[in-house]
Amino acid sequence: MFRSALLFLVLFITWLALSGHYSIFLLISGVVCAGLSTILTLRMNKIDNLPPEVNFTYRLPLFWIWLAKEVTTSAISVAYHILHPKLPINPIIQTISAQQKTDVGLVTYANSITLTPGTLSTNVNKESIEVHALSKNFIESLTDSEMNLKIAKLEKSQETDS
Amino acid sequence: MNSIIIDIFGWILIGSGAFFVMTGGLGLLRLPDVYCRIHAAGLTDTLGAGLMMVGLMLYAGATLVTVKLILVLVFLLFTSPTASHALAHAARLDGVVPWTKKNTKEKRK
Numbered sequence: 001m002f003r004s005a006l007l008f009l010v011l012f013i014t015w016l017a018l019s020g021h022y023s024i025f026l027l028i029s030g031v032v033c034a035g036l037s038t039i040l041t042l043r044m045n046k047i048d049n050l051p052p053e054v055n056f057t058y059r060l061p062l063f064w065i066w067l068a069k070e071v072t073t074s075a076i077s078v079a080y081h082i083l084h085p086k087l088p089i090n091p092i093i094q095t096i097s098a099q100q101k102t103d104v105g106l107v108t109y110a111n112s113i114t115l116t117p118g119t120l121s122t123n124v125n126k127e128s129i130e131v132h133a134l135s136k137n138f139i140e141s142l143t144d145s146e147m148n149l150k151i152a153k154l155e156k157s158q159e160t161d162s
Numbered sequence: 163m164n165s166i167i168i169d170i171f172g173w174i175l176i177g178s179g180a181f182f183v184m185t186g187g188l189g190l191l192r193l194p195d196v197y198c199r200i201h202a203a204g205l206t207d208t209l210g211a212g213l214m215m216v217g218l219m220l221y222a223g224a225t226l227v228t229v230k231l232i233l234v235l236v237f238l239l240f241t242s243p244t245a246s247h248a249l250a251h252a253a254r255l256d257g258v259v260p261w262t263k264k265n266t267k268e269k270r271k
Contacts (some may be wrong), residue, residue: 040190072209079181079185083185087193111240112243115243117201121248122251
């Protein structure tokens with residue numbers, strides 16, 4: 001019950017933020033739409049039995065800031081590789097280990113790898129991820145496993161919260 | 163005075179975002195195979211779009227437009243790596259052999 005009330009509230013706030021008009025007719029339509037969406041979501045949860053399990057902790061924004069820094073440095077490096085007249089690339093495919101235990105953690109890790117320019121996850125297994133990199137120095141930042149450890153920590157802090 | 167400084171910062175961010183989008187487009191043409199081209203497209207998705215969005219946020223100020231821009235940015239950052247991964251995974255399953263320096267030398271012979 002608390003969960004569906006929260007969902008309704010979030011949906012209605014999204015409606016308010018996106019509409020920007022606050023006449024009574026539009027407010028009532030917002031309530032109706034948010035209510036309908038909540039009811040439909042509840043029905044869907046009954047079918048697939050998978051309530052959305054996303055827990056935000058204080059670590060997540062910190063991780064995003066760190067990821068933004070990583071993305072910026074490697075994007076500049078990729079831009080250098082593209083603009084260099086000789087195109088100094090040497091693509092390799094390498095399998096790196098993943099310590100995450102839940103599906104959400106694994107997806108976060110694979111998506112973070114892909115989001116960082118220069119590295120691209122091509123195949124995700126239970127304990128390893130196959131990564132295509134534009135050249136060797138891009139994959140070196142992954143094999144020292146800083147990102148791996150950070151996401152594993154993020155995952156653990158979520159588990160203890162829930 | 164203050165608004166002029168914010169405008170200048172906004173335009174610097176939009177300009178550098180445009181630079182990364184251009185570079186990504188150039189890379190899409192220059193790089194040799196599917197996987198490498200996805201890297202170039204990723205450059206456009208992340209830093210190109212990101213810098214432009216932040217620049218536009220500065221330009222819009224503290225309004226509802228900024229809220230919408232933040233939402234667009236968040237959705238973009240969640241969906242674009244998923245799409246890239248789907249593309250790369252499909253190419254891998256379909257047996258596209260990744261380009262390496264050795265491959266081209268063998269082809270030239």
